Amino acid sequence: MIDKNEFQNKIKKAEKTAYKAIFFSFLASVLLLFAAYDPTFSIFGNKETALTYSDTVENKNxxxxxxxxxxxxxxxxxxxxxxxxxxxxxxxxxxxxxxxxxxxxxxxxxxxxxxxxxxxxxxxxxxxxxxxxxxxxYPPIAKGRRLNLTDINWYTLKK
Ligand code: HEC
Structure with a gap:
């Protein structure tokens, strides 16, 4: 009888350990997923640093x-x-x-x-x-009539 109880206790213990393992690996994967989506964990406060970061990036662009x-x-x-x-x-x-x-x-x-x-x-x-x-x-562009020509070398047509 004692042996059987002990066996059962061990099984229960093992079961609990298994549940714990499942629970923690689940938690770990949730954390990992979260970290992948939000590496700076900006959802937990820390808003200012997150904002300045994106601000500077935006301003640069x-x-x-x-x-x-x-x-x-x-x-x-x-x-x-x-x-x-x-x-x-x-x-x-x-x-x-x-x-x-x-x-x-x-x-x-x-x-x-x-x-x-x-x-x-x-x-x-x-x-x-x-x-x-x-x-x-963007200086003003001279509009209207062009300036009179100066300094022209007229040449005489040869007959
Ligand atoms: C608060 C709004 C506002 C700001 C700021 C502004 N403007 Fe204007 N501007 C206007 C409006 C409204 C017009 C008329 C637009 C139209 O006719 O479609 C105009 C027209 C102009 C025109 C055309 C004028 C013409 O004779 O057709 C120029 C040039 C101009 N703006 C230059 C500037 C400069 C330089 C600055 C910076 C100092 C500036 N604007 C800032 C509102 C603004």
Whole structure:
């Protein structure tokens, strides 16, 4: 009788151990799967680090510059670029900015017009940065009549 009880106890113990093993391997695989989906475990707090990480990655892609051109907007990479991107491409495309070649005075007038009628914010010190960028990189193109020719070497036709 004692032997039989002992045997039964051993079986039960073995059974319990087996259940435990199954339970833990199940737990381990769940953890593994979780780790595969969310390697930083960002679901458990730690949100800030996760956000800054993706933010920097996004910003890097958003402000990518290739061959001297800001890819997202098509603006030329030069001093003041990011200020222009941040203030002038929110409401309309940068194309509208680029295709209008003006001098300093006309830019200031256009900005004033947008501020008065289109809800453009006060640009503060950035206005000078922006206008300088525009005048330097997108200077006005001389329109209308070409200048008179000078310094021409007329030659006489031979008879
Ligand atoms: C708050 C919104 C807003 C912002 C920001 C903004 N604009 Fe505009 N802008 C407008 C609107 C609206 C128009 C009119 C668009 C149209 O006619 O389709 C306009 C028109 C223009 C035009 C065309 C003007 C014309 O005479 O046809 C230029 C050039 C321009 N914007 C340049 C800029 C520059 C440079 C900046 C940055 C300083 C800027 N915009 C920022 C709203 C904005």
């Amino acid at each position: 958003e402000d990518k510059i290739e061959n001297g051109v800001h890819i997202r907007t098509g603006l030329v990479d030069a001093e003041g670029l990011i200020t222009v991107v941040n203030n002038c491409t929110n409401c309309h495309s940068a194309k509208l900015v680029i295709q209008n070649r003006m001098n300093t005075e006309r830019w200031n007038t256009t900005i004033k017009w947008m501020q008065e009628t289109q809800n453009l914010w006060d640009l503060g010190e950035n206005q000078e940065v922006i206008v300088n960028y525009l005048v330097t990189n």
